[in-house]
Amino acid sequence: MRAYRNGRDLTERPRNAMVIDLFELPSETVRERFPEVYQHIKLTVKEAKDANGKLIGRDANRRDSYREHWWIFGEPRRELRPALAGLQRYIATVETTKHRVFQFLDAAILPDNMLVAVALSDAFHLGALSSRFHVIWALRAGGWLGIGNDPRYSKSRCFDPFPFPDATDAQKEAIRRPAEALDALRKQVLAEHPDLTLTGLYNVREAIRAGRALTAKEANIRDRGLVLILNEHHAAIDAAVAAAYGWPADLAEDAVLARLVALNRERQQEEARGIVRWLRPDYQRPRFGGDATGGEQIAAEALLALPAAGGRPAFPTEAVGRVAAVLGVLANAVTPLDAGQIAGQFRQGRKVERAVRDILISLARVGEIATRDGGRSFARRLTASG
Numbered sequence: 001m002r003a004y005r006n007g008r009d010l011t012e013r014p015r016n017a018m019v020i021d022l023f024e025l026p027s028e029t030v031r032e033r034f035p036e037v038y039q040h041i042k043l044t045v046k047e048a049k050d051a052n053g054k055l056i057g058r059d060a061n062r063r064d065s066y067r068e069h070w071w072i073f074g075e076p077r078r079e080l081r082p083a084l085a086g087l088q089r090y091i092a093t094v095e096t097t098k099h100r101v102f103q104f105l106d107a108a109i110l111p112d113n114m115l116v117a118v119a120l121s122d123a124f125h126l127g128a129l130s131s132r133f134h135v136i137w138a139l140r141a142g143g144w145l146g147i148g149n150d151p152r153y154s155k156s157r158c159f160d161p162f163p164f165p166d167a168t169d170a171q172k173e174a175i176r177r178p179a180e181a182l183d184a185l186r187k188q189v190l191a192e193h194p195d196l197t198l199t200g201l202y203n204v205r206e207a208i209r210a211g212r213a214l215t216a217k218e219a220n221i222r223d224r225g226l227v228l229i230l231n232e233h234h235a236a237i238d239a240a241v242a243a244a245y246g247w248p249a250d251l252a253e254d255a256v257l258a259r260l261v262a263l264n265r266e267r268q269q270e271e272a273r274g275i276v277r278w279l280r281p282d283y284q285r286p287r288f289g290g291d292a293t294g295g296e297q298i299a300a301e302a303l304l305a306l307p308a309a310g311g312r313p314a315f316p317t318e319a320v321g322r323v324a325a326v327l328g329v330l331a332n333a334v335t336p337l338d339a340g341q342i343a344g345q346f347r348q349g350r351k352v353e354r355a356v357r358d359i360l361i362s363l364a365r366v367g368e369i370a371t372r373d374g375g376r377s378f379a380r381r382l383t384a385s386g
Contacts, residue, residue, distance in 0.1 A: 005105065006112035007094035011199045019073050019110055023081065027071050046070040074113065083119035083283065091118040091126055096152045099202040100138055102129045104183050116153050120279060124172040127179030128164050131241035136256045137162055140319040163263040165244035166277060175244060178236035185233060189225045201225045254362045261323040262368045315346035326359045330369060336377035
């Protein structure tokens with residue numbers, strides 16, 4: 001029997017739901033070792049019927065994996081299970097939610113399929129993911145879903161391409177401290193006040209940051225939920241992560257995006273030379289270190305649209321993809337290009353010229369590309385390695 005959490009359990013209040021987890025146990029073993037459990041699942045899962053006697057259990061399921069493995073809860077994520085083995089905790093976030101919040105869950109908790117589980121237990125990673133740098137990236141790279149059009153977090157679009165800071169030991173510790181404090185504070189106030197929720201805390205934080213006058217109810221949540229301290233922990237995380245990147249903490253969102261896309265490209269170039277910055281070296285190197293296809297830093301270009309039948313790719317609709325697309329064109333150019341020439345590399349042509357020019361200006365402002373003619377044309381900025 002394992003504790004079970006879904007998205008609402010994290011953003012609102014836990015239901016204290018439990019599940020029977022028989023992963024990797026053959027049905028014969030379950031029947032021999034746990035006969036009461038076996039019979040319960042056989043009646044309520046495998047052969048379940050509705051009030052009219054119609055079969056609605058796993059025996060009626062069209063998916064072979066559900067029907068043939070009827071005693072297994074859900075459809076096990078076979079890559080996640082071994083990644084979580086040996087960890088005392090892991091990081092989780094709700095796939096679609098109003099506020100992009102990351103938190104630690106005890107390893108004994110089984111995550112629902114609508115939670116994004118990250119098999120990392122170091123508070124350094126929790127801090128990096130909780131920072132404004134990653135949240136900006138995730139909001140731009142991810143989609144929007146649900147009745148409230150809430151932001152959606154996709155592992156392939158938000159986590160895989162994100163370049164974590166290459167922090168020193170001292171910088172990692174500076175990120176760990178406020179990240180641990182943030183996670184502990186939220187757990188403490190939610191345990192002490194059963195009527196408070198994570199969504200409620202972050203609604204009030206958002207109002208405070210916007211400078212809006214709080215209602216009496218919001219002020220009550222602020223006081224009992226220690227939201228001002230929660231906000232201070234977030235500010236400390238942002239400052240520490242900025243220092244690890246070597247960037248100003250108050251970078252504008254477009255500048256953050258431009259620098260992250262450029263750093264993603266640098267990491268891809270490093271991995272082409274065999275330099276891989278593993279997030280969990282002890283786990284990843286033995287399993288993936290010999291993979292000739294490279295390391296773990298997925299290119300931001302993976303967010304781009306595929307080439308059209310005529311050969312030219314579509315200019316992406318997402319901000320991260322657009323910046324990556326412009327950098328990609330400049331990386332392959334032998335001479336400086338203007339916005340019109342770059343726009344011409346895409347299916348939409350002149351229709352996206354203005355958007356391309358805005359990206360070029362942003363990239364030049366943060367020093368990722370250079371211009372020698374007053375901003376008419378641009379080229380990638382060469383590094384010491386060429």
